[in-house]
Amino acid sequence: MEDQRHLDTTIAAPESSRERERLEPEVYGLIAEFATPGQLLQAARRAREAGYRRMDAYSPFPIEGLSEEVGFHHTGLPAIVLIAGIVGALSGFGMQYWMSKIDYPLNVGGRPLNSWPSFIPVTFELTILFAALAAVIGMLALNGLPMPYHPVFGAPRFARASTDRFFLAIEATDTKFDRKETWAFLESLQPLTVSEVEP
Amino acid sequence: MATVDPPKTNATQKKEYEHPAPVLEGAHDYTTVTDKISGIVLTRHTPRSWFLAFGVGFLLLMVFFGAVTYLLFAGTGIWGINIPVAWGFAIINFVWWIGIGHAGTLISAILLLMRQQWRTSINRFAEAMTLFAVACAGMFPILHMGRPWLAYWLLPYPNVMGLWPQFRSPLVWDVFAVSTYGTVSFLFWFVGLIPDFATMRDRAENSTLRTFYGLLAMGWRGSAVHWHRYETAYLLLAGLATPLVVSVHTVVSFDFAVSVVPGWHTTVFPPYFVAGAIYSGFAMVLTLVIPIRAIYRLEDMITIRHLRNMAKVMLATGLIVGYGYLMEFFMSWYGANSYEQYVTSNRMFGPYAPIFWSLILCNILTPQLLWFRRIRDNVAVLFVIAVVINIGMWLERYVIVVTSLHRDYLPSSWGMYGGTIWDYATFAGTIGLFLSLLYLFIRVLPMISIFEVRHLISTRPKAE
Numbered sequence: 001m002e003d004q005r006h007l008d009t010t011i012a013a014p015e016s017s018r019e020r021e022r023l024e025p026e027v028y029g030l031i032a033e034f035a036t037p038g039q040l041l042q043a044a045r046r047a048r049e050a051g052y053r054r055m056d057a058y059s060p061f062p063i064e065g066l067s068e069e070v071g072f073h074h075t076g077l078p079a080i081v082l083i084a085g086i087v088g089a090l091s092g093f094g095m096q097y098w099m100s101k102i103d104y105p106l107n108v109g110g111r112p113l114n115s116w117p118s119f120i121p122v123t124f125e126l127t128i129l130f131a132a133l134a135a136v137i138g139m140l141a142l143n144g145l146p147m148p149y150h151p152v153f154g155a156p157r158f159a160r161a162s163t164d165r166f167f168l169a170i171e172a173t174d175t176k177f178d179r180k181e182t183w184a185f186l187e188s189l190q191p192l193t194v195s196e197v198e199p
Numbered sequence: 200m201a202t203v204d205p206p207k208t209n210a211t212q213k214k215e216y217e218h219p220a221p222v223l224e225g226a227h228d229y230t231t232v233t234d235k236i237s238g239i240v241l242t243r244h245t246p247r248s249w250f251l252a253f254g255v256g257f258l259l260l261m262v263f264f265g266a267v268t269y270l271l272f273a274g275t276g277i278w279g280i281n282i283p284v285a286w287g288f289a290i291i292n293f294v295w296w297i298g299i300g301h302a303g304t305l306i307s308a309i310l311l312l313m314r315q316q317w318r319t320s321i322n323r324f325a326e327a328m329t330l331f332a333v334a335c336a337g338m339f340p341i342l343h344m345g346r347p348w349l350a351y352w353l354l355p356y357p358n359v360m361g362l363w364p365q366f367r368s369p370l371v372w373d374v375f376a377v378s379t380y381g382t383v384s385f386l387f388w389f390v391g392l393i394p395d396f397a398t399m400r401d402r403a404e405n406s407t408l409r410t411f412y413g414l415l416a417m418g419w420r421g422s423a424v425h426w427h428r429y430e431t432a433y434l435l436l437a438g439l440a441t442p443l444v445v446s447v448h449t450v451v452s453f454d455f456a457v458s459v460v461p462g463w464h465t466t467v468f469p470p471y472f473v474a475g476a477i478y479s480g481f482a483m484v485l486t487l488v489i490p491i492r493a494i495y496r497l498e499d500m501i502t503i504r505h506l507r508n509m510a511k512v513m514l515a516t517g518l519i520v521g522y523g524y525l526m527e528f529f530m531s532w533y534g535a536n537s538y539e540q541y542v543t544s545n546r547m548f549g550p551y552a553p554i555f556w557s558l559i560l561c562n563i564l565t566p567q568l569l570w571f572r573r574i575r576d577n578v579a580v581l582f583v584i585a586v587v588i589n590i591g592m593w594l595e596r597y598v599i600v601v602t603s604l605h606r607d608y609l610p611s612s613w614g615m616y617g618g619t620i621w622d623y624a625t626f627a628g629t630i631g632l633f634l635s636l637l638y639l640f641i642r643v644l645p646m647i648s649i650f651e652v653r654h655l656i657s658t659r660p661k662a663e
Contacts, residue, residue: 037657044423057423060229060398061654067427077431081439099355099363111367121372121450125379128443132383132436136390139432143425146417153420159401161421162394164229164653 028151028199029055029171030182031158032191037063040166043189044069047170050185054174058152058167080138081131088130092123155197169197220504222317223655227499232652236645237402239495248494249638256634263628266621267342275345277621284604284616289343291596292626294451295479296336296633297377298472298592300384301444302480303329307387308440311433317508319655320500323648324491324641325484326388331636332483333381335629340373342625369453376450383443387436393419394429394650448476455599462542462603465530471523478516478562479592481509485585489578491641500647503576510575513588517566520595524563538608546602550615555598561591 034040037059044057048069057063057070067073096119100106105113140146152158152169161167168189170182179196186194227235270277280287303325310318341350353374355364364371396416403409419425452472455463485506492501531539546555565587568574575581606613618626640646 058421059423059426060233060421061394061650061657062426062430063423063657066423070423072424072427075428075431077428078435081435095355096366100366104361104363108365108367115367118367121369121446121453122366122375124446125372125375125443128439128446129379129382132386132439135432135435135439136386139390139428140417142428143422145419145425148413148418150418150420162398162401162419163233 026199027172027179028197029169029174029177030179030186031152031155031167031169031195031197032186032189033157033160033193033195034166034168034189034191037061037066037166039190040168041066041069043168043186043191046189047168047185051176052170052174052182054171054177056152056169056171058158058161058169060162060164060166063166075142077135077138077142081135084134084138085127085131089123089127091130092126093119095126096122151197151199156195157193165192220502220507222319222502222504223500223652223659224502225499227652227656229653229656232500232656233398233402233649235497235500236647236649236652237399239641240399240643240645241403241408245642246494248490249642252490252634253638253642256631256638259627259631260635261631262624263631266624266628269621270342270625271347275343277619278625279617279619279622281614281616283607283612283614284601286343286600286604287616288618288622288626289339290454291593291600292629293336293339293343294472294596294600295593296332296339296629297380297451298448298476298479299483299589300329300332300336300380300480301448301473301476302484303327303332304380304384304387304440304444305477305480306484307391308437308444311437312441316655317505319651320497320502320647321484321488321505321509322651323388323391324488324646325480326384326391327637327640327644327646328480328484328487329384330381330388331633331640332480333377333384334636335633337377337381338629338632369450369457372450373454376447380443380447383436383440387440390429390433390436391648391651392644393417394421395645395648397421398649399645445473448473455603460603460607461536461538462527462531462546462599465527467523467526467530471520471526474516474519474523475592475595478513478520479589481513481516482585482588482592485509485513485581486589487637489582489585491646495641497647500652503578506578506581507575510569510581510584513585514566514569517562517569517588521563524559541606542603545606546598549602549606551598551602551605554594555602558591558594558598561587562595565591 032043034043040057040059041063044055044066047055048071053071055070057066059066093116097114100115100119101113107113152161152167155167155169157165158167168186168191170177170186176182183194278287278289280289303322306318306325307322310322341347344350353364353371364374393416396412397419399412400409400416403412449469449472452468456465456468458464488501489506492498528543531543534540546552565584568580568584574584601616605616
């Protein structure tokens with residue numbers, strides 16, 4: 001493969017991991033490029049079976065089951081949205097109750113100060129508003145966005161991850177990560193290219 | 200633009216029922232759809248018809264600015280509103296615009312929850328339409344206040360008068376409903392755009408554009424973990440927007456139904472307002488999508504299937520609206536309330552009878568043509584029907600607002616109403632605002648959700 005030149009083969013195989021650290025610069029990880037979502041899903045599954053844990057996959061559209069393969073099972077987002085919705089409902093009703101009953105009691109045609117059925121529409125709207133804002137802000141915050149720079153953006157051809165290419169990155173922080181072995185492993189998945197990602 | 204399919208035999212019709220027309224035509228792959236949709240934006244070439252449509256919109260927008268400037272100078276006396284008809288065009292237009300927005304939310308949220316694949320190529324566009332329609336709608340209650348610069352008095356904020364809004368009033372509910380609707384519609388639209396902003400960033404060739412789309416994409420990189428949370432958030436938003444859209448037009452109908460005015464004080468209002476909103480919204484989507492599809496050659500992505508389905512939704516909601524009218528007439532007769540009975544006969548045979556019968560023609564009779572497949576498949580006829588329904592829905596609000604108010608309980612306070620040139624100018628002006636925003640949107644942002652079309656391709660069974 002053309003991109004194999006990214007692997008510096010001039011350096012002799014180092015004896016120890018410390019030696020390796022000394023001889024080779026830190027990398028963010030290795031990234032393999034695939035042509036179809038099926039291949040990416042398969043590759044992620046095999047990487048997990050091979051014992052890799054710190055990895056991520058990148059695709060131009062959501063692929064069902066891919067996040068599970070890279071080791072992500074559960075998001076706390078629904079809980080955040082539920083809590084925000086409850087807070088919205090309580091603050092919506094509480095606001096109207098306090099304003100109409102406590103802070104400025106105003107007798108309008110003998111209607112009860114706490115006319116709770118009339119307070120429901122605003123309570124409902126604020127429930128939705130709080131929950132929707134929490135869904136969006138929560139999703140962005142949990143994803144760590146906005147994040148203007150990320151190492152994978154430096155990977156060759158990564159711009160196509162938003163069009164028609166599918167990437168699997170194994171990160172250097174993985175305990176099983178070894179530049180040569182991981183490289184060979186990624187090559188065995190028959191990708192289009194494999195390349196290093198600079199930190 | 201007018202493409203008439205050849206007449207079908209019974210055999211092909213049956214086949215079509217079993218295998219409906221595809222939601223995506225042509226031999227497209229991930230690259231070609233991305234090129235096609237992003238290419239509309241990332242090019243120096245702007246079609247002449249874009250300039251024409253935007254030009255008309257911009258001209259009308261200037262009319263809007265002129266009309267509003269004079270309104271701020273002279274006050275609402277320049278409008279046709281009077282006592283007893285204090286609401287007039289402002290409320291008619293408000294209800295009309297907000298109703299149009301509802302189709303966008305329906306397409307993006309409700310059809311998502313129902314896993315309708317045909318929503319994919321029209322949802323982005325319809326959401327943008329919602330957003331701009333809400334912007335136009337919002338103009339009217341604010342301008343109608345007379346002192347629009349005090350519009351913030353509607354909000355509950357601590358003030359030196361020590362007063363709070365009257366939360367028992369549907370008009371205050373409206374403030375919360377419409378502002379929440381505007382906010383949530385924006386969030387839905389923006390979240391849907393984030394992955395496409397990333398595509399635009401990666402495809403833009405000039406650095407200014409790359410920075411522009413890059414800032415909007417916020418560093419989106421398509422990580423599997425991000426997609427997981429993204430899809431969760433999107434689904435939750437759809438689940439939240441669905442009851443919201445129903446509540447918004449319900450609250451708008453409460454503006455009428457909670458009052459004691461004959462012709463307004465009726466429980467059928469909320470459901471039939473919601474159905475009417477979706478009806479007019481789909482009509483507006485068709486009115487806009489049919490020319491744009493032709494201008495940008497998007498027939499592969501906005502296929503006859505989309506137009507057909509939208510026509511069917513229009514027919515269904517049109518029938519619900521018809522049922523609403525029927526129930527109004529029935530209840531006014533059955534309720535044995537002489538004021539209600541008078542409102543109905545005044546609508547049919549009073550001074551505004553021509554408007555009432557035009558409304559029946561536009562809203563009830565014309566859409567019956569949609570029962571015929573030949574009509575649904577004829578793009579030009581569909582366009583005309585959609586425009587007629589838009590007019591019909593405007594007339595419906597005219598009848599509701601004006602005929603109820605102009606003759607209520609006391610004959611001594613009866614009066615007549617008609618819009619002035621400034622009413623028409625302001626209304627035409629908001630159409631200008633709408634068109635200007637819409638055409639700017641299709642010039643600078645991808646009008647079809649690229650990543651969702653890619654997803655559609657990945658799920659499409661291989662034809663070869």
